[in-house]
Amino acid sequence: MLLRLRDVKKTYGAETPVLRGVSFDMNAGEMLALTGESGSGKSTLLHLIGGLDTADAGVVAVQGTDLTGLDDAGRAGLRRGTVGVIFQQFNLIPSLNVAANIAFQARLAGRFDPMFADDLAQRLGLRDHLHKYPEHLSGGQQQRVAIARTLAPRPALVLADEPTGNLDEATADTVFALLCDLVADTGAGLVLVTHSERLAARMGRRLHLRAGLLT
């Protein structure tokens, strides 16, 4: 089992609960769309799975490891090696060129494989841009670098939060197709948060959040 959630709850401060008991399982290699209205808790759920935040109650287990039992360092280690996150804002490191951005997380995780990084760069059409800095790239190119950086450590689970939301439709389609192909080839699981019916329909499975629960 790649991912197991049981009765996950999350409330920010004294607000009404955002997640009121979310449970689902996900197998290795599965591709899943997470949809729901704005404010329904999609990003919150993704952050809990990625170990970027902690649940108030429940189990969030990645490959059998319950994140709720890990300290900050443990969750950071998991993020580096096992789980990769791609955000809408590409979050590249401006002072590093494309090659170094792609290598960054894999090096941190002690899992840098130059041949695989080169293969990713090739497949994402980044070979001619390896010495450029992020500010000199288009949005579509920056997101392709972010995808390569996330996939370089060969994570078992990829989390993507509106990964093509900042791109025009044609570029978004190209980048999305590349992301799906690469994730499928590496055998990783994918959780895709999206508002797009079109993109959600291309995932093998769909979960919908409403009022803090999956429907």
Ligand SMILES: Nc1ncnc2c1ncn2[C@@H]1O[C@H](COP(=O)(O)OP(=O)(O)OP(=O)(O)O)[C@@H](O)[C@H]1O
């Ligand atoms: N760090 C935080 N502190 C306080 N409230 C938060 C925090 N993060 C999210 N929220 C609140 O939790 C609720 C769910 O937010 P979340 O970002 O998970 O929704 P979402 O479904 O991803 O929305 P969108 O589709 O608009 O991105 C919202 O009411 C939001 O205001």
